[in-house]
Amino acid sequence: MPAGPFQPFAHLHPVAPPVATDTRENVLLAAGEVFAHRGFKDATIREICERADANIAAVSYHFGDKAGLYAAVLEYAYAIASQRAPIEAFFAHANTPEQKLRAMVEMMFTRIVDQGRPSWHGVLMAREMVEPTSALDHVVTQSIAPMWKRMTDIVHAFLGPHASEAEITAAGNSIVGQILHYKHARPIIVRMQHGQAYSSEQIDYWARHVADFSVAGLHALRAAIDQRSTPTHDSGAFS
Amino acid sequence: MPAGPFQPFAHLHPVAPPVATDTRENVLLAAGEVFAHRGFKDATIREICERADANIAAVSYHFGDKAGLYAAVLEYAYAIASQRAPIEAFFAHANTPEQKLRAMVEMMFTRIVDQGRPSWHGVLMAREMVEPTSALDHVVTQSIAPMWKRMTDIVHAFLGPHASEAEITAAGNSIVGQILHYKHARPIIVRMQHGQAYSSEQIDYWARHVADFSVAGLHALRAAIDQRSTPTHDSGAFS
DNA sequence: AGACTATTCAAACACTCGTTTGAAACACAC
DNA sequence: GTGTGTTTCAAACGAGTGTTTGAATAGTCT
Numbered sequence: 040m041p042a043g044p045f046q047p048f049a050h051l052h053p054v055a056p057p058v059a060t061d062t063r064e065n066v067l068l069a070a071g072e073v074f075a076h077r078g079f080k081d082a083t084i085r086e087i088c089e090r091a092d093a094n095i096a097a098v099s100y101h102f103g104d105k106a107g108l109y110a111a112v113l114e115y116a117y118a119i120a121s122q123r124a125p126i127e128a129f130f131a132h133a134n135t136p137e138q139k140l141r142a143m144v145e146m147m148f149t150r151i152v153d154q155g156r157p158s159w160h161g162v163l164m165a166r167e168m169v170e171p172t173s174a175l176d177h178v179v180t181q182s183i184a185p186m187w188k189r190m191t192d193i194v195h196a197f198l199g200p201h202a203s204e205a206e207i208t209a210a211g212n213s214i215v216g217q218i219l220h221y222k223h224a225r226p227i228i229v230r231m232q233h234g235q236a237y238s239s240e241q242i243d244y245w246a247r248h249v250a251d252f253s254v255a256g257l258h259a260l261r262a263a264i265d266q267r268s269t270p271t272h273d274s275g276a277f278s
Numbered sequence: 279m280p281a282g283p284f285q286p287f288a289h290l291h292p293v294a295p296p297v298a299t300d301t302r303e304n305v306l307l308a309a310g311e312v313f314a315h316r317g318f319k320d321a322t323i324r325e326i327c328e329r330a331d332a333n334i335a336a337v338s339y340h341f342g343d344k345a346g347l348y349a350a351v352l353e354y355a356y357a358i359a360s361q362r363a364p365i366e367a368f369f370a371h372a373n374t375p376e377q378k379l380r381a382m383v384e385m386m387f388t389r390i391v392d393q394g395r396p397s398w399h400g401v402l403m404a405r406e407m408v409e410p411t412s413a414l415d416h417v418v419t420q421s422i423a424p425m426w427k428r429m430t431d432i433v434h435a436f437l438g439p440h441a442s443e444a445e446i447t448a449a450g451n452s453i454v455g456q457i458l459h460y461k462h463a464r465p466i467i468v469r470m471q472h473g474q475a476y477s478s479e480q481i482d483y484w485a486r487h488v489a490d491f492s493v494a495g496l497h498a499l500r501a502a503i504d505q506r507s508t509p510t511h512d513s514g515a516f517s
Numbered sequence: 518a519g520a521c522t523a524t525t526c527a528a529a530c531a532c533t534c535g536t537t538t539g540a541a542a543c544a545c546a547c
Numbered sequence: 548g549t550g551t552g553t554t555t556c557a558a559a560c561g562a563g564t565g566t567t568t569g570a571a572t573a574g575t576c577t
Contacts, residue, residue, distance in 0.1 A: 062555080081319065084535065094556050099536060101554095168466040169408075179469070187470060208471045209487040213456045216463070220455025223462050227407040230418065231426060232447045248448040255498030256491035263490075301525080323565065333526050338566060340524095 063101045065091040070112045075159035079109055079172045110174050113163060117181060120160035124149065136196040140214075140257075141250045143193060147218045148246040152237070165222050190215065197257040201268040210260060217249045302340045304330040309351045314398035318348055318411045349413050352402060356420060359399035363388065375435040379453075379496075380489045382432060386457045387485040391476075404461050429454065436496040440507040449499060456488045 069090035073082045084098050084105060091097070102108040129146040133139040150161030160182075167178045194210045195202060221228065221242075229236045308329035312321045323337045323344055330336070341347040368385040372378040389400030399421075406417045433449045434441060460467065460481075468475045 083533085085533090094554095095535090096537080096556070097554090105535065168463045171465050175465075175469075179466075183466065184470070205483065206487075209484060210491065212459055212463075212467070212484075213488060213491045216456040216459025217452045218455075219459060219463065220451055224407045224451075224455070224458065226410050226414075227418075227422065228451070230414075231423065234444075244444065245448060245451075248445075249452060251498065251502075252449070252452045252495035253491075256494045258498075259490065259494030322563085324563090333524095334565090335526070335567080336524090344565065 062091065062093045062097055066093050066097055066101065066108070067112060067115050069093075070108050071116055071159045071163075074109060074112055075162040075166070078166055078170060079105075080170075084108075106173060109172065110177070113160075113174055113178060116160035116163060120150070120158060124158065136193055137254055139193045140197070140254065143190060144214070144218060144250045144253070145246050147215070148221070148242055148249075151218065152221045152242055152245075153239075154237075162222070165219060168219075169223070187211070194257065198261050198264055201264050202260075206260060206264065210257060213256060214249070214253045217253065221245060301330065301332045301336055305332050305336055305340065305347070306351060306354050308332075309347050310355055310398045310402075313348060313351055314401040314405070317405055317409065318344075319409075323347070345412060348411065349416070352399075352413055352417060355399035355402060359389070359397060363397070375432055376493055378432045379436070379493065382429060383453070383457060383489045383492070384485050386454070387460070387481055387488075390457065391460045391481055391484075392478075393476075401461070404458060407458075408462070426450070433496065437500050437503055440503050441499075445499060445503065449496060452495060453488070453492045456492065460484060 066087060070082070070087045073087045073090065076082075084095060087108075088095050088097055098105065098108050102111050126146060129142045129149075130139060133142040147161070150158060151165050154162075164178060164182055167175055168183070190211050191207050194207050194214070198206060198210065225237070235241065305326060309321070309326045312326045312329065315321075324334060326347075327334050327336055337344065337347050341350050365385065368381045368388075369378060372381040386400070389397060390404050393401075403417060403421055406414055407422070429450050430446050433446050433453070437445060437449065464476070474480065
């Protein structure tokens with residue numbers, strides 16, 4: 040067994056973050072792409088190391104495991120995602136619930152569906168929801184749960200204080216589901232809905248549509264809730 | 279190479295459908311479960327044959343290939359799905375567009391999210407949309423395209439004659455996305471939204487919610503379309 | 518019964534995967 | 548330079564995969 044220096048320089052330079060050998064970071068970057076593209080199980084260490092110009096054994100040496108590499112990638116992706124496109128930036132000028140909802144939709148489209156930048160963090164999260172790995176616990180507490188909290192808070196503000204928990208989660212699922220559909224069903228969308236699918240303009244259009252569609256759904260749900268919780272006394276009147 | 283009798287009894291009894299040896303049908307049934315549960319790639323023919331009490335070589339003998347088995351399963355699932363829960367039954371008493379939409383949502387929930395019966399056809403279709411196999415072409419022309427046509431027809435009826443194609447497909451995606459979310463994100467939904475998730479009552483509730491939510495979204499979109507295509511002439515008025 | 522085909526079976530083959538190995542190459546203090 | 552610890556490398560290992568093989572069994576018609 041190798042000496043296993045999984046935390047290199049741990050006892051020196053307590054300042055600098057991981058610091059990362061060249062190959063270590065190369066493997067991390069390549070692994071991010073491959074994991075995001077193929078998923079944990081279908082990704083092969085050989086492809087990752089080939090893209091990183093590294094030897095197969097590099098994974099075992101630097102990360103111990105395939106699972107260890109995956110965990111490191113998640114950490115790395117989380118770090119650069121929150122650094123490069125911080126969540127708060129999307130909500131900077133969002134004051135009303137509707138503005139917050141639109142910011143939320145835009146952010147999720149940017150992080151999950153858009154693909155240009157090295158932003159595989161959203162993609163990995165989306166994958167983790169569909170086919171969880173052993174890293175799910177960590178992903179949930181670090182990323183998914185806070186995001187879901189933010190979403191349900193917005194929905195709650197829309198639906199008012201009388202909304203039940205079931206209504207809030209159902210509405211949240213409706214919004215998230217619309218967005219994730221463009222990621223999950225991408226192959227079939229590209230195939231059946233011709234036109235230059237997944238261009239930036241197209242994604243912008245979809246994001247606006249999902250926001251509009253959801254706002255209408257939320258307003259209708261709010262109306263039903265209000266009518267239920269404060270029934271009109273002149274019950275004979277039309278709607 | 280074996281004699282390869284892929285169409286057994288082809289020259290005899292031109293009447294009876296495949297007739298199917300015991301083991302052939304057993305393998306077909308077991309393969310349906312395993313493919314639906316694990317997906318094409320992660321399903322192993324060893325597990326399939328074990329569940330079917332058949333020898334490993336049975337797949338090669340009866341279906342030629344793992345891909346051949348998968349294609350046969352799709353055909354088989356399509357046949358029993360359209361026999362057991364025929365689509366038209368859902369639309370029997372649906373006359374208005376809204377009733378048709380509700381029937382559509384209910385049907386998709388029943389076929390894809392519900393899990394009781396041997397109804398892996400919907401599950402396999404949903405899988406094929408996310409990670410297509412070589413059978414995608416066939417699945418699209420046989421199942422997905424007709425279903426999508428039905429959906430867009432309903433949406434078109436909702437949105438009126440002035441709706442653009444982009445608006446129709448986006449609205450269709452919003453509806454389908456909401457439904458499929460309950461299938462794809464099932465692990466995370468079960469985990470985060472406690473309570474007895476995926477009970478029959480829960481699924482009914484979700485189906486009703488998705489229909490309500492979508493109807494509201496469609497009405498709002500319709501209003502925007504009508505306002506755009508027949509602009510009010512007293513343009514000075516407040517909206 | 519006999520001849521012939523269809524079907525089943527245990528075993529093996531070829532391949533890919535993640536992981537390990539032991540030696541070589543490197544870095545750097547002394 | 549020598550010595551020590553870190554990092555890379557080609558090669559192999561062991562487990563799991565789909566597929567094939569060739570013999571054994573079951574079935575069916577004459």
